[in-house]
Amino acid sequence: MSDLISSSDNEIMSIETTDRENGEQIPTQVASNPSQISKEVADRIAELITERAAEGKQAVLGLATGSTPVGVYSELVRLHRDEGLSFQNVVTFNLDEYFPMLPDELQSYVRFMREHLFDHIDIDPANVHIPDGTLAVEQVPDYCRQYELKIEEAGGIDIQLLGIGRTGHIGFNEPGSGRSTLTRLITLDRVTRVDAASDFFGAEHVPRRAITMGVGTVLGAREVIMIAFGEGKSQIVAKAIEGPITPAIPATFLQEHPNARVYLDEAAAAALTRSRSPWLTGAVEWEPSIVRKAVIWLAGEVEKAILKLTDEDYNEHGLQSLLAEHGPAYDINLRVFRSLQETISGWPGGKRPDARQPGDRRRRFEDIYPKRALIFSPHPDDDVISMGGTLIRLADQGHEVHVAYQTSGNIAVFDDDVIRFADFVGDLCRTFEVDAHRVAALESHVEEFLRNKQPGQVDSAEIQKVKGLIRRSEAKAATRYCGVPEERLHFLDLPFYETGRVKKKPLGPEDLSITVDLLRGIEPHQIYAAGDLSDPHGTHRTCLAAVLRACEEVKGDEWFQQCEVWLYRGAWQEWAPHEIEMAVPLSPDEVERKRVAIFKHESQKDKALFPGPDRREFWQRAEQRNAETAQTFDRLGLAEFEAIEGFVRWKGDVI
Known part of the structure; x- marks a missing residue:
């Protein structure tokens, strides 16, 4: 979680490197909170301006x-x-x-x-x-x-x-x-x-x-x-610095x-040696999370399952101190293997009472059934792209699933789709003789505006509305297929997004108020939010901030004391195995169902308007990442699954 969120809004958690023993050739500061980096840099600029003015x-x-x-x-x-x-x-x-x-x-x-x-x-x-x-x-x-x-x-x-x-x-x-x-x-x-x-x-x-x-x-x-900020910059940043x-x-x-x-946030610093394998740069505190990361790294280096690692593997790959403090290898291997095994759960909302077996590992709030689960989706398709399999499981297992679409997603619709839908509505209304005058006016506006539209021109309010309705209808179709009724869908249309441009407004009080009101209206036992911060357009980061700040607002409410917040990824990158705290396995049938749900978002199929640097379609990205996570667990010696969706639990930090 430390690569996502800051433990304090008032403190920059930085590590300054002035020597080159760890391979970094440029002095580098890493902070958990990007806003603090911005403040520190701005303060340095202000200091220069003030000094020069005095001179x-x-x-x-x-x-x-x-x-x-x-x-x-x-x-x-x-x-x-x-x-x-x-x-x-x-x-x-x-x-x-x-x-x-x-x-x-x-x-x-x-x-x-x-x-x-x-x-x-x-x-x-x-x-x-x-x-x-x-x-x-x-x-x-x-x-x-x-x-x-x-x-x-x-x-x-x-x-x-x-x-x-x-x-x-x-x-x-x-x-x-x-x-x-x-x-x-x-x-x-x-x-x-x-x-x-x-x-x-x-x-x-x-x-x-x-x-x-x-x-x-x-x-x-x-x-x-x-x-530099974000996971998307991490590889090139490491090459530039090391x-x-x-x-x-x-x-x-x-x-x-x-x-x-x-200056880097922790996500952009992820590929630096100090972040990727800090035990190679000097002494480390062998906390459980670091031990788990090191053992998974070692298993990958020597291409062995965790339970097959030996003392020699640890000694020969720079992990002598881990072996000395927590060895022998067998004991370390077993602890890490069990910790990974315990993350795997086919019941993301907890088991039904009639499905529980004596000796089952108990999870937090296990006795609450069914649960109210609220899934926040930054765009109208992130829910099924990133956690569609888990969404289907929650619905199939009898939980009350709500989905909140935080933005309209209207800028990500091609103009041709607007013309197609306007033609359909026109033909439909003329067929049934419904308000033909207003429909004709809309058709005329669509045709004239889009015919004369310049590259990069902001859509008219009418065009933006039509595009938003296209995304909304697709979201309804996808969740209906997943088993979520329409009355449990919440289209928030957060104001920060509604600019008609890629550049958005800052998160404001109205965005926060809408989110808080929804939380208090549903009082969920589980909240799922997108922790996928490599979105190059920044919407995911802003939407996550809205959710986490709203959670801070309601953390004193009685219902929130029995609520968990889980962060998912998938559209832009995936959680690393050592980060995953809940791994939801998917069967081949569930992978197919997830794919069909994604396909309901027809305007984003084949060629999305804003795919970012990853040229694969979104369903391909998600499916391949889920398969790779499952293959990684398999290589580590755990059960072999078709696919796995990974989640990390929010610990109460603020982005």
Whole structure:
């Protein structure tokens, strides 16, 4: 659970590495709470601005775009608004901009910076520099030279803020960019364009080129701060920090910078040696969770079942201290094997009284039957994608299952589907002579709006409503197939989502109030929520925050004392075996039923509008991940199942 949530909103739980004994070549801080990273970075920037102002000098900032630095900008705006931080002595240079790109377009970095920072502070517009995406291509080389000259004339960049792309790019310096490259026009890598597809409503609309500061420009800054969040960045982050310096991963050049620092949440740090196998970097406290992780890791390294591991396996793979403190191997193996075995349960809500056998292992709140189970689904299909098998089991085993769809999911519907449904409604109403005038008006609006719609244009309110109804009808069909009646479906349409754009509003009081009211209305014994934080669009993280903050609100209620909160994954990644606390096995028949439930979401079938970097269909992702979890349990020596859905229990921390 520590890779998801923070134990405190007021404390950054960081480990700073200033030497290179653990293989990290850049000083790195890891925090459990991303918001604290944003605050710490913003405080450092504010400190620089204040120091320069006291000296009568300018502070020169290199700024980045994307979801990662948004928290930093929010905190800087707060410091300006609430604590009087002035930006009148600040000069900024942004890393990059798509080419071509008009400044007012939805995807423009000019617009991004205005919306997130510049429109909310007292910076002089003349001191703001963002690469110009409106130039004629023949003007670009000279413009780029002038951009470099302006940085030099400003005295150089004091602090350069960076994110990191999935290819290891910084700015838009794609693989192959050399150390000495300067500001220039560059062709975007295919992976970069795929990752940007959601912002442009399709990869085909993403510009093929961009203007970017070079690697050399970035390294010329006196201080460089790189931030990364989420499991999706973990592999490339590890290569950037621990791997060899290579133009194939431009971020590795930061290893040569004398004053570079990396800030990661625990999810982004997951592939670092200190996180993946900390016993290889130094002494560790052999807590049960670390022992379990180490033993599962060792079994994978030597390709043995847990109960077959020997003293020699432990000694030869860096686990001498574990063996010395808790050995012999047989004892360690047995404890870990039993702990894994106890996670497996075919009764996620607890057994019916008539199904209990003498000697059955007792679970928490076992005597409550049937239970009220409330499944929160960020989008209208995450419930069946990520825990469809468990949902079916809960319903089949007689529990009262409710599903709460937190958002409408309306932006993830293709325009063609709107036309198809509008045609159907029109034909239906004309056939039965129902309100033909209003239907004709809707058909006319749909046809005219979508015919003239520009790439990335926000849908009209009517189009958004139709798309939301399409997703809603699919959710009803899927849950009906799973055995959940329509009266137990709750379409929350949380306001934070309803922007018509990929970019959403922050979670607000109304979102929290809607969620709290639902919890108190149902008083569930079990809550299931999406802990799948690698969603590149951020909706899952926001929806989880809504659930957990609502749970904090109701934790004093009497009913909540007999309630468990379980976190599921599947759409974007899966829980690792050492993290799983409830493993629900699925039979081949249940896997088939889950697949059919997912297929009810026809608008997301074959080609989802926002698939993210994983090009598999969602049902394929979930099915293959569930199968891989089962295969892992099998390799570890446990029972062989067709598939397993894994869950982690929330311990009361707040995201």
